[in-house]
Amino acid sequence: MTAQELILILDRTVTGSQADLENARNFLAKAAEQNLPELLKQLSDILNTATNNPTARTQAALQLKNALYSRDDIKAFQDRWLLIPEDVRNHVKNNCFNALGTETTKPSQAAQCVGYIACAELPRGQWRDLIERLVTNVTTVGRPDNIREASLEALGYICQDIDSNVLVPQSNVILTALVYGMRKEETNDHVRLAATTAMLNSLEFTKNNFQNDSERHYIMQVVCEATQSTNLKIQVAALQNLVKILTLYYDYMEYYMGPALFAITMDAMKSTHDEIALQGIEFWSNVCDEEYELQLLQQEAQDQNRQPERSSRYYARGALPYLVPVLLQRLTMQEETDDDDDWNPCKAAGVCLMLLANCAEDTIIQYVFPFVSENIKHTNWQHREAAVMAFGSMLEGPDVASIKPIAEQSIPFLLELLRDSNVAVRDTTAWTIGRIFEFVSQAVMNDELLRALGNALVNRLADEPRVATNICWSFSSLARAAYDHAECPEDDDTPNTYLLSPFFDEIVKKLIETTDRPDGNQSNLRNAAYEALMEMIRHSPKDCYVTVQKTTVTVLDRLNRVISAESHTANPNDRVQIGDLQSLLCATLQSVLRKMHPNDAPLISDPIMQALLQMLKSNSGKASAVQEDALVAIGTLIEVLGSNFIKYVEHVLPFVYEALNNHAEYQICAAAVGVVGDLSRSLLDKLAPYCDHIMTHLLNCLGDDKLHRSVKPQILSTFGDIALAIGGYFKKYLEHVLNTLNQACRAQVAKNDYDMIDYLNELREGCLSAYTGIIQGLRNSVAPAGDSTLALVELQLVTGQLPFMVQFIETIARDPNKSDSIIGSAIGLIGDLVTSYGQQMIEYVERDPIDKLLTEGKRSKIMKTKTLAMWATKEIRKIKNN
Template sequence: MSSLAGILEQALSIEEQARQNSQQLLQQEKQKSPETFCLELSRILASEPISEATRQLAGILLKNTLLNLNNEDFLKTFWDQVTIESKNEIRLNALGTLACDKRSVRLSAAQAVSSIAKQDLSRNNWREIIEILVTNARNENLAFKEASLITLGYICDGLDSSILNTLEVNSIISSIAMSMTPTESNINIKTIAFKAFRNSLRFAKKNFEVQQEREYIIQLISSGCTNPDEQIRIESFKLLLDVVNHYYDYVMSFLAELGRITFQAIRQDEIKVALLALEVWNSLGDIEAERKESPSPEFPPRGYLNAAVNDLIVLLLENMHRVHSEEDEWDINKGCASVLTVLAQVTEDKVMDPCLEYIEKNIGSGAWEMRQAALMVIGSVLEGPSAMKISPIGKSIPVIVQLLREENVFLKQSAAWTLSKMAKSQYKLMTSPITFNQVLPALLEALNQSPKIACHVCWALINLIEKSTEIKLFKIGVFEHVFSGLIKSAMRNDSTHQENNLQLAAFMALSTLIQKCSEDCVLYIEQNITNFIILLKQHSSSPSHDLLQNSLFDVLSASFSRARPGYISEDQAKTFIEALTEVFNTRNGVVEEGIMAIGSLAGNLNERFVNFLPAVGPFISFTLQKQDSEALCNAVTMLIGDIARALGDLTKTFVADFMQPLMANLRSDKTYAKVKVQSISSLCDVVAACKESTGPFLNDLISLIRDAATASLSIVKEEENPDLYEYLRDLREAIIEFYENFVQGLASYAEVVIQLAPEIMNYCMQVSQDKFRPRSIIHRCTLGIICDLCRFYGSRLREILKVPAVQTYLQRYRTSGNFVLRDLAVRGNSFLNSI
């Protein structure tokens, strides 16, 4: 036995110390010579005298090393340095072990062979492995057949689809399909074949493009979906689910068959199978809803749900009452509700008549399952249909409120969920004075129920508060009751339940309430600021209270923002900063929510915040240097702008401290895209506050903004790369806001402004073009820049301002429905005519 085999046996020891020692030795052997390590592992895998468990472990380690699952630098290119002799022996040892009579070793060998094949095929080597496995997949020897099918599936899983040629793909698909036919009697082989076909499905695009081949594949899957064996049905429906996700555009040709097998499974099969059948329609609905929301000629919605809506709605309503467990498990009841949700989004009013009839019939039923099902239907159809079609649901609200007070826990949970959904999507149904006065007391009572019910209530309150800002439902009398109810819920003994974190939901609702309530609540908010700071101080040194600390930061951030300017006292600020510092030290890192709270505090203290800069500065420097969290870096970058606005003229004293990190963000290739945009926005604040004091940085700053402006003019289609599209749009808006602040703030640098004016105007005229789909902020800033340039530098800039492009642009917005843009355009035109 080799020494490596001994180490592997030690790794299987029941003694923890022995296992730890073996892991260190294995790592040493691997680092010393990956080639020798893999070669020896392959020999152990192939060696019959060695124990089954040791051989199995050798195969797994060989796979992990070849695929570099731990992402170790020394393994990234090691396979390229392995000698051809070693490679051949490793291949043969692993391949030969596929015939082992011990199943666990065969399965381990399958993983090893597939990992070798992935390395080799991607380098156009060992192409014969496909033919070998395909041949063995047709072998009468069940062990050969099983191992080869599994290995083919493993190879296809994660392999780039361009690596295999058409002949290889066809041979793989055909060999797997042979074991999926009704004539294959071995359940194990058939199950493995369906799993292998799932892994190779990405390669079957050309097969799905050919109608005859597509029909044959669907026929095999359909046969599997009705097989007497439950495991085969499960694997078949998983494959069908992958088919509709990968090849959505071909579903119409087998939509009727898909309906037949899924409907039958939902009505008659075991719950595991029925849920997969429901998920098929859920996936189709998700795809159609996404394509409907972001239409594209290349990827249009195919209308499958519209074609099936009448039959599908009957099926869903038939089965909506099937609650299998009162626990929070996915069952037919929830599956039907999920499909109904996307069906309503896609087909809109087509679902409403049968759903309204169902609700009316069952909302008062004597059977609690039927009442619960009616609640699920209400919560599922609130997005998609027209307001006119949904409005009759408003009649059910008093009954829903009554169900929220039922003895049955499941009914109460569903009622709370339904009200939270209604508050989010159809809040107007709940905000008439009579209805609101019925709903709110019931919600506040339900805050005392189980954490799960109370969490739903918190979300209902969050949605109601956010949606009803304009009609000011949450005035002081209501505010006080909701405020105290949320505080009480947040501090309950069971509020930190892992699955239903009531504390988090309650504080989130509290933050929303503080942000959105009416002005008459401000004094009450101010009176509670000290209490929140004390609560933070009490829990600042405990790492286990991180969620509570984050929540309190959010609440304090909202409170600082709503308090009257300058209300926060020095003592309050000092205690808060001390508690915040203790939290950061305890957690050995800066917390985004804490940084946001500092910004809100600065906004309230204004110039007085200068006293706290020494305490805050190190946190800013620490975070920007680490650059390991986009959200955190963005928050700190935003904080610099917040502080600059707060300090006003005092910012001049710290101009270098503020300018340098922001400009460093723009220079660095490692800076997150979102942080670069925020850096430009914060530079606007610094320039506006410091004005002439930014002079020493102007050359570098202008150069950086110029580079960003050039990059921002790239044309990217939203549907092709939505993240890059959004980044470029945000970048253009940040740059044009910077230019506006630059023109307004640097009166003492008139020559610099005049020199850059042609460049600025050229940028404004470009980004305001329709091809960039500019939002109103672009036009507001462009019009503002035109006004300022005409007003302050008009006669010296006549050549770039009094031109047809600018005149046409001003004329376009003189009749705008946007009052701000119209006013700016009128003023700009007046200034332009005077030069």
Template sequence: MAWQPSPESLSTLAACLKDSLSGFDKAAQKQAEIMLTQAKSSPDINNYLVYLFSSQEPPSGLQCSPEDYFLIRSSAAIMLKNNIKTSSKEVSDSSLALIKMGIPMCLQDKNAQIRNYAGVIATEMIRRGGIMSWPELLPELLKMIGNESGQVTDEAQEGATAAMAKICEDNFKMLERELNGERPLNFILPKLIQATKSPLPKVRAHALTAINVFTARKSQAMLNSIDDLLQHLFALATDSSNDVRRQVCRAFAQLVESRPDKIQPHLPGLVDYIITQQQSDDEDLATDAAEFWLTVGEHEHLWHSLSPYIGKIIPVLLDCMVYSAEDIALLGGASDDEDEEDLEKDIKPQFAKKQSARQANKDGSADSAQNGNAYEKLASMDDDLEEGEIDDFDDGDDASPDERWTLRKCSAAALDVFARDFRDPVFESIMPYLNKNIRHTDWPYREAAVLAFGAVAEGCMNVVTPHLPQLVPYLISLLNDPEPVVRQITCWTLGRYSSWAADLTDPQQKQLYFEPMMEGILTKMLDSNKKVQEAGASAFANLEEKAGKKLEPYSLPIIQQFVRCFRKYKDRNMYILYDCVQTLAESIGPALAQENLVNELMPALIERWTKVSDQSRELFPLLECLSYVAMALNDAFTPYAQPIFVRCVNIIHQNLEASLALTNDPSIEAPDKDFLITSLDLLSAIIQALDPTMSAKLVQESQPAFFELLTFCMEDPTDEVRQSAYALLGDCAKYVFEQLQPSLPNIFPVLLKQLDLDNIIDEEIDNGFGVINNACWSAGEIAIRHKSNMAPYVPELFQRFVEIITNPGIPKGVTENAAIALGRLGLGNGDLLAPHLANFAEDFLISMDEVDPSDEKATAFRGFTAIVEKNPMAMEKSLLHFFTSIARYRDLKLRSETKNGLHEDFQKAIGIYRQIIPQFDQFLSQLQPQDQQTLRTTTYVRSRAD
């Protein structure tokens, strides 16, 4: 007998579902959420949910208004989707059968929102179970989309196409893979292209949306269909629907990346088309059109082809950079809001930076988290919300124009790209516009001119420089403009030109331009408008990066202004203030440790430290800021270290316990991993900064046990947590090895597992490499101190390191760190590795060829040379490479015992080969002449007369 719901249970569930979406009665909402959580344990819960969701009319006995029933159906859909997402393995076969019956019905519903929900659930079913978990779905959708029977309703066609678009977006890799000898996309793509001829605008738009998932990807299906697709795109270019033309613009932009050869012949016509669409009254369409310039301008070769059209394109970009009347209304005009508290939804989430330890051949400079990019594309979507779901905090189109990606920002970004592409001609083309508008009496034109001037800074600096002595003072005067939006963009533009001011060497010019610029931006950090404060702080962080150590003479007034900001700022701007402090610490380094500076800065930071709770997201930027400050202060950080260290350990402990509780009760909220990441990073910084005896004391006195917690973090499922944990492990090996040593028997099994390449999941391979990089580095740091005690772990470590350095798919920096760790294993373990020397010597030497001179490289070569001495005959095929490496070893800047010992080791190794090789000088003649000369002019190779 078919499953039937209990009327009483159905009514109770319906009431809870309705109340769970009620924004008026918070008590009822909370009670409903509790009851729904309890209902999840019922084996029939998903049956009830799909029954309510798929019933277009209220079931018999359920009394409610059409509006309330819509809420019930919506809430049922959301709960059903979440159940599939979080507990798909627990959904019974009978429930799955009901869901597969109900979803196609809902895709034909009269209500568009219900159809959207159905598409979301179908997508989640495929994502969790794979295509073969519901093999009938895609063929059924394609039949509905194509209206093969001629009897499919318009709503069904629209619902099926929207669902197909969602499935393509969330499962594109699955559709491209071979399945039972066929790739689903080979069948789906032609059907979608055909659907772009539908008489229904929404079907055409959804079909293009689905197709655009693949236009930037070079799949076989797209290769086969590209010419047919282009024909359809050109036919749709004049479509009456703005949504269709938006997707056409997106398709052309994505084809620039995947098939520029197909775009190139049509570029003249596309230029005119994109300009026309960019001038549309529909801002979404205009913005998508403007993104075409970004993709072409950033294409390695195609941008050259735009050269003849710059005169057409630039004026359109400039016109689109002026705030629209609607945007001006949303901005709300001038306001002094410095004393208003921030709403929680206004505070942008911050994400902890991944700690990467000693990445070989990487630029060590950190990008400022807040670069003040006026046209930065904001990504604020909640991953847990799909199209059609209800978000109580979604402001939709009412969001402020400086909080969302707009035509204005996109046009400014395109101008920036063109300035970097074409340089001087772009500035020459905007000069008339600047002359006309930069002093305009209407602030929107004045603001747009300042934005344009800032946008061309990077690409046009050479041609702009002669104008800066006149323009910079005027910009500084605009910092006092009555309109906050003008002050805001002026801060950003001055930040873009701060490198010019910072590089001035003439004292008089510095006094005329750099110091007023710095003072003006600093002053705006305490503007009466909070967004101007934010722009001032962003610009000053930018200036700090450009000026670097040149800020040292001004450190005290800068820090004094920061301290005033700590007293004044509300929550949102506190985040960027931390960035200013950490960028200053990074820029001037040890100069920050002067007593007067420490006495100004640290009390303000510690006051904030005591106010921020262990659960606040503000901890992330605060902990990160303190990491940079600790590294700059070194021993001067000692008075503040102990309570900060203890609190970081407690935060890690709390979050590990919360993660453990989550495994026992999946219904509780998961802890934010950024608490772990930033705490681990700050512990690393403190251990590096303090005198080793103080660091050792902090580690020794830690409760809970420090290395027990660290080992748990090394096993955390989140890559970023493990990456920071291994960075901390390496720092502990360097600075507190005596305290670490007793824990190594527990740590090494975890570390060895991490080095197994088979444990990296394909989709997360980039993050996985970051963890392996740090694991290699930490293993090497342990090896040079543990020496012969490493013996129990040498065989497996050796195997892992060789697998990494011989794998061509591993990033260069990771193979270099693995090679360094492999070499260091030879310190005290040469006997164990010598029998294998012939199998890894060449790969080791290749990996080390481009590693910059450092103590790490020196210790790696010392260990390698120790292995060579144990088995010199194994170097037969690699000996010339080894001698070349010795000849080209440059470490003039190194002043350490390691350096001296290395050159003695090189001398000893060459001496061994002089004894083994009868015609040694003749053997050396196989080297490059300059390498022979280097060896002969050093003490490495002496003539036989000596």
């Protein structure tokens, strides 16, 4: 097709009718399928021809971007681009680069195209001169401002999307351009803003520059100067830079805090422009976050009798006398029309105050409490609400002994404010009462106060949705606090009674009524009411069991009504609401099931199972969260019924297999894997007849590269559950499973990708669980004739894997990024191997990494890990002594 024809089609994607739009899109999709390289060439020609109309150029760039990048599968799109012949790629790259600064619309579409191509090519050592050419565009005197701005935007896109390690070797060159564009001498605000925004995206890979005093001083100087720009957007972008610099390079900030940063951020917090004020508050919130983390690390080092690697400079504590008054003033600036979802300086100030309280602990009280006392009865509602918000914000942080007397004194005022004429005051008061239950529950744990608070809260459940939502949250906190405060009989986790027992039934009844409110979909009220109901049930003592039984019947009745309503509903919006309600009822059902007496559960399990199977049936073949929730609820029923669940197995497994095949909706697949684990733990060897199908489905899941990675560790762990359940029967699957584990144990990830490091820990933990289950399952095997030597024979099936298993444990032991839970799992496997193989293990356990891992386990703060380490050490000592 000619360029003119393509321009006409691109125009139609914006200016034509709906039919024109669809036809144009289909035409472009077909052209991409038939000859993508040729299409990209033509699109880049249109983009680079300045005389073409702006709409066609913009749409050409958009189509180019769509061919270069997809958020869902970045790698596949980059690989596809790299397979295009080099001459075509060079043609497209030159066109995109040459189009920089020639567009009449902002931001530059060509800059985004350059950025996406760079993210595909730079990591693979291609387009090597790009960065230098962009920098030259910025720093060459006399180059047009449009080109300089677009080149800075391109640098910003590259810095934002690429793996930061790729740019480290060129960080000096890139910073030269960014600092040059940010200087106060720069007369073009568009250029300066583009440079400041790009600087924000570059901070991750400029670590070496920040370690150098002179370079750091210069960067900090231009950023601080940019905060004084008269252009609002430049000011905001410069402040965003300071916020990020503080987080990334806290240890270098002492030199700048007193002379510059303190004054800049304090002025920003007082600004009449919300965007600027928010950045000033965010700066100090990040200071608090960083210093709280450093306090925890310092405490940990102290406990282990060593020096901490980094220390807090206590900026937040030092700034308290100046920060708190500004934050309190901000709290009084709320508007009647403030939307719950809008983030504004008033809300940010409340969060900052909470973080400050965590950092400053008892010291915060002297700065906040006078404001609370002066304003709690103020005639202006903004001041009353600010006083309650300030009080609620400072509850977490100070020592309970310091805050308890103040909390006790506050109760009469809070009870009165729950009836305040202003809805915002009532809302914040309900939230603050919940905070008292959460952090200073000792202040209210007596009959008289709880009765007064309980009555007031129950009455307020009828208030406006936003208030009622916080009342529900308060009940959730109260249920946990009362339960923790109660005394349990010996050898029993459940107390006989607690302080809420006299009005437990009334609270549950009112919460159930609240879930039925016609306005329950406002302010998340229905969800909050069900959540509170679940917490009340979870934290119920023995003398409230009758209410638990009644609630079970109520929930089941509602579930059946909702299932029935679904079959008569055609409206898509109504179906979504019904689906949400089914999910909430499933979650509530789990709470009541966990509190059921073992003798009672089988009496009601038939109708429950019938309802859950009906939900699975009516949502079969759909992408529905209801399937996931129903499967999770079935998992709970399996736990509660134990081996009695066997009568439902054949009814449930077809839905489990369907869910295991649903690799696209990976949460549903994961829920089905969870059900298989629950069945293994409850049915034990009764599961053996069904395992051929189950194992086939699980191995198919692992073989699908498109299945979301989060499901795979769970499947490996489930192999361990099955092996432990069926013992010697598992040997028929052993070869496949051991090969799979072999591959999984060899997985590696980039050391700077924290998400992938977490995933690797999960994957390895799944492998350890599988090995542990296999070893224990084979060891515990006994032949039908009672031949206990069978276990020893079957363990020999895994003997050949011992060197590999120990090598895997050593790899984990050497990994500085291993999680606490993986240490416990690895040590548990060591203990099992020693117990199972005895003398054969001596050569393996006398190795330095194993020894260090056991020492690390003994020092762990997690009691389970510590216990496992002591046990494994004892087992090793036994075989050495023998």
